[in-house]
Amino acid sequence: xxxxxSEQVSDEVPDQVSDEVPDQxxxxxxxxxxxxxxxxxxxxxxxxxxxxxxxxxxAPSAVRVEGLWKRFGTQVAVAGVxxxxxxxxxxxxxxxxxxxxxxxxSMITGxxxxxxxxxxxxxxxxxxxxxxxKARIGVLPEGLRLFERLSGGELLSYTGRLRGLPGEEVDRRxxxxxxxxxxxxxxxxxxxxxxxxxxKKIGLAAALLHNPQVLFLDEPFEGVDPVSAQxxxxxxxxxxxxxxxxxxxxxxxxxxxxLCDWVAVMAAGRIRAQGPLSEVxxxxxxxxxxxxxxxxxxxxxxxxxxxxxxxxxx
Ligand SMILES: Nc1ncnc2c1ncn2[C@@H]1O[C@H](COP(=O)(O)OP(=O)(O)OP(=O)(O)O)[C@@H](O)[C@H]1O
Numbered sequence: 001x002x003x004x005x006s007e008q009v010s011d012e013v014p015d016q017v018s019d020e021v022p023d024q025x026x027x028x029x030x031x032x033x034x035x036x037x038x039x040x041x042x043x044x045x046x047x048x049x050x051x052x053x054x055x056x057x058x059a060p061s062a063v064r065v066e067g068l069w070k071r072f073g074t075q076v077a078v079a080g081v082x083x084x085x086x087x088x089x090x091x092x093x094x095x096x097x098x099x100x101x102x103x104x105x106s107m108i109t110g111x112x113x114x115x116x117x118x119x120x121x122x123x124x125x126x127x128x129x130x131x132x133x134k135a136r137i138g139v140l141p142e143g144l145r146l147f148e149r150l151s152g153g154e155l156l157s158y159t160g161r162l163r164g165l166p167g168e169e170v171d172r173r174x175x176x177x178x179x180x181x182x183x184x185x186x187x188x189x190x191x192x193x194x195x196x197x198x199x200k201k202i203g204l205a206a207a208l209l210h211n212p213q214v215l216f217l218d219e220p221f222e223g224v225d226p227v228s229a230q231x232x233x234x235x236x237x238x239x240x241x242x243x244x245x246x247x248x249x250x251x252x253x254x255x256x257x258x259l260c261d262w263v264a265v266m267a268a269g270r271i272r273a274q275g276p277l278s279e280v281x282x283x284x285x286x287x288x289x290x291x292x293x294x295x296x297x298x299x300x301x302x303x304x305x306x307x308x309x310x311x312x313x314x
Contacts, residue, residue, distance in 0.1 A: 060123050062087045062214045062245035063108060068117030070103050077103040079269035081117070085247060085262065090240045092256035093249040094287075095266035096295055101249040102142045102218055104266070108247075109139045109216050122213045135163075138207030142218040144199060146191045152178065152202045153187035156209060163210040170209065177205040181231055196223035204232060208239070215239065217248035221255060233259065253288040263287070267295040 063085040070078040078100045085091050095101050106112035108119050110126050110133060118125070124132040147155055153174065160170030178184045181201040186194065194202060200220060207215060215236075221229050236246050236259075250256050256263060257277065264274040272294040273280045277287070284290035303309070 060087065061085060061120070062089075062091075062122060063247065064118075064120040065104075065108065066118045068104065068107060068119065069115045070100075070107060070112070071115055076269055078107070078114075081266075081269070081271055083264060083271060083274060085245065085264070087245050088240065088243045089245055089262040090236065090260045091245065091247045091262045091264065092260035093247060093264050093266060094251070094253065094256055094291060095249075097251075099266040099295075100269040101266055105216055105218050105247070105249060106141070109137060109141070110134060111139075111141060135210075136213045138210070138212035138215040140200070140203045140207045140215075140217040140220055144203045146199065146203065146206075148192035149190060151188045151190055152183055152194065152198075152205075155191055155202060156205055159206040160209045165210060173209055174205070177208060177235075180235055181205055182228065197225055197228050200224050201228060201232065204235070208235070212244070214245045214247065217246065219250060220248055221250065221252065253286070253291055257281075257287040265291060265294045 061084050063083060065081055065083040068078055068081040068083075069076075081100075081104055083104075093101050093105065103112065107114045107117075108121065108126065110130050113127065119127065121133045122136040124136070126133045147158070150158060156174035156177065157167075157170055160174060161167065165173075175184075178187050181204070183198065183201055183205070186198060191199070191202060200223060204217070204220060207217075220232060224232065240246050260277055262275070263277050263280045265272045265280060273290075280294075281287050281290045284293060
């Protein structure tokens, strides 16, 4: 997958205005010091009460995207995406390689400026009101960049303070996250010496530390062993059960099917289906079958043409 950061120095992409694109190096750390609407601190904006009759108002969407476009030179990566993602759901964004998932998530999280379109996260416009949005989201981006010369513990400590959390609270949360994600033993190890899966886990911990309203994860389970996947899963399930929203991209349909209650299917830069898992799956036997049907991959040559390939053939 192309590194989004590379486009900022690519002369093939003249429409990228690098000084308008927030620094990707900040990764999940990017935020607004001192402006942290921590959900545990009383503000739970996803359940509002109607001022007239006291009845709860419908929760606003976690994400609203309208008419989103992104081109890289002549390559159209995202071609008019409209998405409405509900609050409090475990949402899977699925699609084949090159479908535009990472590009879409990068634009939604304020890491990549769209050519066209409007994006709202937690009720705020991502590109008009970036500080408000960044204080409310956590991001585990593709090609995550971390501060390599810090230990895992230091990274969390720094991230939490950057987010404006009191030191004691940062230490408490960091210790708990390290424990749950089985990183306690590696808290003093430099991040540069972490394995792929450990990097995912410390990135996830950094993205969760300020208890964001919406968490965006690009391929969070890639390179993660089954035991760690189980702990990540547990953390995320607990997180969504509290009313927060997880949006994650993945190629693994079984995983999406077992985790998500809401799915968006993307192919060739467009959304092919979006809605509750059961609706998107429809009459198909599995999400995998529905997916292959939706992206037009059913009946595709699965290697029959490679008649030279095999142990006996020369
Ligand atoms: N920085 C870039 N420069 C040029 N083309 C790009 C860039 N980023 C993405 N693209 C192109 O945009 C399209 C969508 O890419 P994207 O990475 O968003 O897909 P994806 O769905 O995340 O793919 P994968 O599942 O393989 O990770 C692809 O054709 C890709 O080659």
